[in-house]
Amino acid sequence: MSDARPAFRFAPSPNGLLHLGHARSALLNDAMARATGGRLLLRIEDIDVTRCRPEFEAAIHEDLAWLGLDWERPVRRQSEHMDSYRAALARLDALGLVYPSFESRAEIRRAVEARPGWPVDPDGAPLFLFPRDAMSDAERTRRMAAGEPYALRLDMARAADRAGPLDWQEVSEAGDSVTHAADPRAWGDVVIARKEVPTSYHLAVVVDDARQGITHVVRGADLQAATSVHRLLQRLLDLPAPLYTHHTLLLDEEGRKLSKSIGSQSLRDLRAKGVTPDEVRQLAGVPSAAHDG
CATH class of the missing domain: 3.90.800.10 (Glutamyl-tRNA Synthetase; Domain 3)
Structure with a gap:
């Protein structure tokens, strides 16, 4: 029997260490899953075999557990599908x-x-x-x-x-819904x-979203435009359309989005400096109240 609860997913690539931007996305998925009585899933997007490494995958699990997150098992790894x-x-x-x-x-x-x-x-x-x-x-x-x-x-x-x-259907972080035309x-x-x-x-x-029964895709605003391609493929392949939330991005001091490619400070580095999970939540803009609600 399938689980009818809302399903959310955090889907990082193991090609580097997670940073605050990843923490924001993971924590928002967790908060929205809790608020809706839903499920949180983890997906490892490791189709790029030249850049993805097992030590980064292990670090993803370690960092998310340190933040206090839990997710359903088994974890879907793209390389296995x-x-x-x-x-x-x-x-x-x-x-x-x-x-x-x-x-x-x-x-x-x-x-x-x-x-x-x-x-x-x-x-x-x-x-x-x-x-x-x-x-x-x-x-x-x-x-x-x-x-x-x-x-x-x-x-x-x-x-x-x-x-x-x-x-x-785009659902804002505040819960408002609007219809976006795809292009x-x-x-x-x-x-x-x-x-x-x-x-x-x-x-x-x-x-993956269809196979995992994902009902709510919560990801960064930099991926909003790509939703047009995803809706096209969903229609062509007769796959269901989730609701989408494209959250605001965290920027560095130069106004750039946090990224592995520019060496944004990792969660592991923050942890080594004594930053606590609650402080990471504050820095990521997802306070503990959302976690506890």
Whole structure:
């Protein structure tokens, strides 16, 4: 019998140590799960085998336990569910919505540099600018069979036409709800898998949320625009749409969002300096009252 309670998830990647921004997201998920009588799940997003390391995964468990969080077991690890992503990818391919692209990052960069003012996606990256019909399907198949590296892209125009109008329900941290129109075309032909990995963040996250019965996705505001792609994939794959909350981000003294890539101070470092879990809650903007409620 399935559990009908609301389900929330915290889904970090084990490619570095957690920082205050992660703490804010994890604590908000926990607080909202408690407030709704729901469940808290942990998911380890480790599809990037070149950067994810077991010591960082162990540190995630250690840091969350130190914060006083508990979550349901077993923990879903993406690296153990590649068959689920292959099946979803095959469904999209059967709809004629997936094609391989062979352009390297350097080729794409040079092509963009030759086209000043080329449009960018919501994250600021140039839209993919090599049209699908510039190469025959037979040539693409030949190059794949020859073992060339490739990325599998979603034919956004065809996919968006098939899906039709899309939206999602956004619930604020205060509990107010508003409907957002989705605009997946703004992302162009996104990568949804690669030769060596049968998925991408976009594809894996919608498959995982459905498999885990996630009803509320609570994550940073930097991922709000990507929800358009996720709603598209949910429609194409006949997956349910969770409610979404995109919380405000914590910024450093230079106004940058906290990030592993810029070396933001880790929870482990804070703990070593004697900062307590309650002080971390205050710094993350999720006070103990929310935990106790």
